[in-house]
Amino acid sequence: MLVFFPAPHVFHCEPTNMAACSVEELLAKAEQEEAEKLKSISVQKELDLEFDVGNLLACDKNRIETRDLREKKRNDFLRALARDNTQLLINEIWKLPTERVEEVIVAKLPEQTTRLPREKPPPKPKPPTKWEQFAKLKGIQKKKKTNLVWDETAKEWRRRWGYKRANDDTKDWLIEVPETADPNEDQFAKRNKAKKERVAKNELNRLRNIARAHKVKTPGEGLLPKAQQSKDELAKAVSVAKTSTASVGRFQDRLPKEKPPKNSGKKRKFEPLIGDFNSEKQKQLELLKIMGSKTPKLDITKAVNTQMREEDREEAAARRRKGAGGKGRKGNTAGRGKGKGPKGKGGKAGGGGGKRRGKPGKH
């Protein structure tokens, strides 16, 4: 710590009387002043003061007479005492090494020797993280790892993690596509995405550890404080809130137009083990009858769907044709291709409809 003070300043009283003009008197006065100055600088004390110059602290353990603290002389005594002790402290400061910084003498203060008490209470021990709990359970010790790792490709020592780390697989300029992978897949993007996922997962776990340490309740189910909630999230939050009652939501009132919740639980519901044998038999016989009748049941819906898709595609093609300035050829091939599409699965209705649609596509 550095201390600035403009000029050597010594506490002393200015002589008020300047009447005498003779040289002798002047000399005497000057001598007197000198003596006074010196006297002012040196202070006699019974016990030496204890100094902590780093804190600019001086401790005076000398005894104080009670008669000095009487009413009349009290202020003067205290002032004199303060002046003396401050003088001693300044003397100590002058003993330190000084340097001149921009026409100012500056002293370099040493380290503080007084131990100051804590400003705030000591931190509470953090609860162990999930990994720490697991490691303690399994008896896994922390292994000291080297800071730098040899990077074979770069032929130099690189840090184990962080900026410009060794063996960074996202920085490969050449990646062989494995045989089992889709040839159109972007391997570089795949690696980058995997890295982002790892980073996000790490961040999530870190925040969860912090939340657990501060005993902040994180919503496992329910609304997270986001700007925009999606419809699914809100619906889920509503259903969770509804079932969070003592009767698990059975007697909760519903809004006038609210539909009763479908079975949104994870558990599948099966028929009871010993149900009604006759009804079971009937169901199975009906199933056999349907299977045996050989009429395709779902094909109607399939045909309708394919028909609708066809119509949509035709509309899109017509729009494109108009936009492209009536290039008929493009429309033709599109129409014919679509006409041949749903023949296989659609059954008669779908196939016929598709074929019929194909013809106007030619124009």
Place this chain on the structure above:
Amino acid sequence: MRPLTEEETKTMFEKLSKYIGENIKLLVDRPDGTYCFRLHQDRVYYMSEKILKLTTNFSRDKLISVGTCFGKFTKTKKFRLHITALDFLAPYAKGFGVAAKSTQECRRVDPMSIVVFHQADVGEFIRSEDTLT
């Protein structure tokens, strides 16, 4: 143990119909008692209701098998028919044959070679006189 769901029943019946055709209803609806299919750890068992009622006394991990095992459902929900079902399928089988070649050979062989022998019993020639050429 639980009864089969609609999809599981459908898959199983489709498989059985390949072997016994229409006669599955004779398995479902039997004159001599109510029999049922139950699923236990992905295996389908065929048993009478009397046995089923006795089975309720066993816990899941202690129960190994009930009645006859018809087959099992694989991880991808396909139905695999087991040899233990033969006794029930045999009376209603669409046809019987003996494999002429092993499975591996059958795959590699040309289209015109013989893969199945139909071993007739003594009276078959007389029984199906009209249908045989």
